[in-house]
Amino acid sequence: MTSQFLITLLLLSAYTLTSATEFGRELKDLKKKEHLTHFKFYWHEVIGGNNDTAAQIIPSIPKYKSTTSFGGLRVIDTPLTLGPKLSSKLVGRAEGLYAATSQTQLELLMIQTFNFFEGKYNGSAINVLGRNVALNKTRELPVVGGSGVFRFAKGYAELSTYSFDPKSGSSVVEYNLYVLHY
16 A cells, blocks of 8 residues: 555656646647627827827927827827717727837837727727828728637727827727637
8 A cells, every 4th residue: 555655656746747847738729619800999089188098108209299200109098989979889998008100101009908898898808019100091900919708819900090180189090890719
């Protein structure tokens, strides 16, 4: 009985040492069905007034301030609504930042998390990171991940400016988001 116990203990010790040094291992295919989900919502950036949704963290380099805003950095907490009016039904918020990254055109590097709080997507998020040439009619940003319902998410967002106020810098952007997820 004692020798059987010692052999079992020795085998368990060997297993523990082997698995403790293992960094990663392949998991079995989960055979979950992938879904394609389309979202259409409006992103509202409000600048100036009492309810700003974007704050300048680093100002643009002075010689680019009136052209491309190169060097500028803003942090955002922007409402996502079903319609183009800010008073439309709120379905989530875009949180993140963007930087003006071009000296020759209004081009932004956008890093955003779309946090949803509507229906079965409540508490889930989609992450988007990419180049936005803001004056192009249509732009595309890649979906780089997500959480909750959107774990392992991939896809893209098509953006088009719905309205822009050049005096304040406020804008409304229509997003069509196509997301593959399990």
